[in-house]
Amino acid sequence: MPRxxxxxxxxxxxxxxxxxxxKFHHEEILSSQRLAELVGTSDGQVRKDLAYFGEFGVPGQGYKVGKLKGEISHILGLDREQRIALVGVGKLGSALLAYPGFKSEEFKIKAAFDNDPSKVGRTWQGVTIQDVKKIPQVISREKIDLGIITTPVPAAQQVANKLIEGGVKGILNFAPTRIVVPDHVKLRNVxxxxxxxxxxxxxxxxxx
Amino acid sequence: MPRxxxxxxxxxxxxxxxxxxxKFHHEEILSSQRLAELVGTSDGQVRKDLAYFGEFGVPGQGYKVGKLKGEISHILGLDREQRIALVGVGKLGSALLAYPGFKSEEFKIKAAFDNDPSKVGRTWQGVTIQDVKKIPQVISREKIDLGIITTPVPAAQQVANKLIEGGVKGILNFAPTRIVVPDHVKLRNVxxxxxxxxxxxxxxxxxx
Structure with a gap:
């Protein structure tokens, strides 16, 4: 793993x-040109990007699809389960809970939270909505790595603090506001x- | 305007x-270092990015905030109204209709469409939901530039075709599938x- x-x-x-x-078979070989075409970038860009991680290529031919899949998955940490919590089960939050890309082999939404008593206790997409007050204890107990914030703006920072208190290492923030996190936590604003x-x-x- | x-x-x-x-006053001067810090990039990156568009800088001092705001807004086409239509008023679609960043001075959602008869005719966030069958005529009549697709996967390509038939020049696709558009239309998959x-x-x- 690169350091x-x-x-x-x-x-x-x-x-x-x-x-x-x-979309390709495990045994196929894909040239950097073909891969570049598929994703709409340049040949040189593909080779440069993949060179960060060592030698995947077969000289003069291209990349072995199976090996490349395995290596990229490993680099991205997609060869192990990532445990996720989502806070704010409004329209965007409930859309994300149902989003196919968030329900893969790697990403498992293990907990959802809201502050609306009429939502707490209900189950949506197989996840039971819990009270936001329980965020730190549930995050810690369920060993959750990543938090997704889909609350209104005024709640976002407080929710981030609770997620961090519970021990998340990364936060994906959809609330259109800047939140502050300590250095050991990775923040992505969408x-x-x-x-x-x-x-x-x-x-x-x-x-x- | 750069070509x-x-x-x-x-x-x-x-x-x-x-x-x-x-967040800064119109009269202030901001150094490339300060701007780099604010957005979490390098000094050199800021200067390189802004150099694409000519000379904004005051040598030895930095950038005039007012001028920089105006120029970037102009470059991004944010100094004129962009007319938008959204197709698929499910959870994600209705969340986006309410999303503050999509209701700015520049971006105006002028039309929304769904194929569910129980939604057609209803008004949400000030926009009346219309039948998807009317997409081409409404896009054309309302001079809509941009389409947002938040439909389920099976409907996405057909909806894109209708938007293009009506005359949109850009599409923002949230459906987790690949759609195909002609060269004169810009597609962004989120x-x-x-x-x-x-x-x-x-x-x-x-x-x-």
């Missing part, structure tokens, strides 16, 4: 490579408006 | 710079699981 720091954008591309090669702005930029580049 | 192609990751960082500098995988990678980098 040096890899740029986040490279990590993101590894996820994309993995999605692309999952700002959906940035995606729209990227499209908006493109529209400035075409006609009328 | 050369800027990497998508740079466009994304421009959005992030814009968020950071919005894969929320990639965010989780990025955190998962980080957890492989910390003890034990």
């Amino acid at each position: 040096f720091k890899i740029p986040e954008i490279t990590v993101e591309r590894l996820s994309i490579y993995l999605r692309a090669i999952k 700002d959906l408006a940035i995606q729209l702005e990227g499209l908006s930029y493109f529209l400035t580049q075409v006609g009328p | 050369f192609k800027i990497p998508e990751i740079t466009v994304e960082r421009l959005s992030i710079y814009l968020r950071a500098i919005k 894969d929320l699981a990639i965010q989780l995988e990025g955190l998962s990678y980080f957890l492989t980098q910390v003890g034990p």
Whole structure:
């Protein structure tokens, strides 16, 4: 496992490579050109990204699909179960609980929390919603690694604090506000408006 | 307006710079170091990103906040209204209709569509839900630029086709499937699981 720091954008591309090669047979060999085409990047970029992790390639031919799948999965930590808790079972939270990408072999949502008494005790997508007051104890007891925050803005920081108190090592924050975490916790803010702005930029580049 | 192609990751960082500098006064001057700190990147990266667009800087001091705000907004096409339609008013769709970042001065959701007769005709977040059959005519009549797809997987491609038939120039796809669009339409797939995988990678980098 590499111990040096890899740029986040490279990590993101590894996820994309993995999605692309999952459609191929284990025994096939895929050239860097073909992989680049599949994900819409350059040949050189593929080779550079994969070079961070040592030698996957067969010189003059390409990458062995089976080996590449295994290595990328291992690098991304997808060869073991990741235990997740979600806080804030509103519209976005309940959509995410049902999101197919969050219910894979690797990612298991083990707990969900809300502060609305009418939701606490109900089961959604196989997960029973618990009171937010129980966050620290449940996170600790259930050995949960990752927290997802889908609360309204005013609750986000307090919820993050409780998740960290319980022992999560990473937080995915969907609340459109900046939250502060200590150095040992990794934070990712998902700002959906940035995606729209990227499209908006493109529209400035075409006609009328 | 620049006519050369800027990497998508740079466009994304421009959005992030814009968020950071919005908190500063119009008259202030911000050094590239300070801006880099605010968004968690390097000094050199900031200067490289902004150099794509000409000279914003005051040598030896930094960037004029007001000018930088205006220029980045212009580059991203955020100095004019973007008209948006959303298709699929399920949990994720209705969460996005209520998402603060999608209801800004620049982004206006002008139409929403669903195929469920019990939803058609209802109003949510100020937008009346219309039948998916009307997508092409409404997109065309309302001069909508961008489409957001939050339908289940089996409907995504057909919905994309209807949006394109109506004349959208960009599509933001949340359905976890690959859709195909012609060259003149820009497609962005939002894969929320990639965010989780990025955190998962980080957890492989910390003890034990």
